[in-house]
Amino acid sequence: xxxxxxxxxxxxxxxxxxxxxxxxxxxxxxxxxxxxxxxxxxxxxxxxxxxxxxxxxxxxxxxxxxxxxxxxxxxxxxxxxxxxxxxxxxxxxxxxxxxxxxxxxxxxxxxxxxxxxxxxxxxxxxxxxxxxxx
Numbered sequence: 001x002x003x004x005x006x007x008x009x010x011x012x013x014x015x016x017x018x019x020x021x022x023x024x025x026x027x028x029x030x031x032x033x034x035x036x037x038x039x040x041x042x043x044x045x046x047x048x049x050x051x052x053x054x055x056x057x058x059x060x061x062x063x064x065x066x067x068x069x070x071x072x073x074x075x076x077x078x079x080x081x082x083x084x085x086x087x088x089x090x091x092x093x094x095x096x097x098x099x100x101x102x103x104x105x106x107x108x109x110x111x112x113x114x115x116x117x118x119x120x121x122x123x124x125x126x127x128x129x130x131x132x133x134x
Contacts, residue, residue: 026126027084030101030117033128038076042066050120050127069133074108079115090118097121105133 036044045066046059057065082102090098099119107113118130 025084026099026119027081027101029119029126029128030103031079033117033131034076034079034103034115037066037070037131040067040070050122050129052120052122052129053127073110073113073133077106077108077111079103079105082114093120099126 033045036042042063043059046053046057046062080103082104083100084102085100087098087100089095090100097120101117101119103115103117105113105115114134116130116132116134117128119126120129121127122129
């Protein structure tokens with residue numbers, strides 16, 4: 001559902017994504033997850049994903065889509081935290097606790113991109129259930 005809402009908003013959506021071990025902050029967790037994506041460890045992203053993510057995309061589809069996108073964008077040149085915002089609502093998403101972490105990322109072929117990692121608090125803890133690039 002979050003995936004469809006973000007697409008409706010016209011954002012370049014990748015897909016919901018992974019959960020990470022309990023880091024010191026969700027910013028650190030987002031950076032750790034992005035590092036997995038940067039090195040092409042997409043199966044690890046999917047295997048550690050939240051319930052929302054796993055209900056919307058298969059591991060195989062995730063790997064294919066993210067690899068194709070990352071091939072078009074090129075290597076990460078730089079990444080800088082822009083915002084980290086806690087909220088209890090997102091457009092079209094169920095009520096809950098969310099943390100939206102945004103980075104300005106320069107890819108080799110697309111400088112000035114904005115990466116957003118969305119965490120959702122699930123019964124088993126905070127999980128990354130959303131990721132998109134615009």
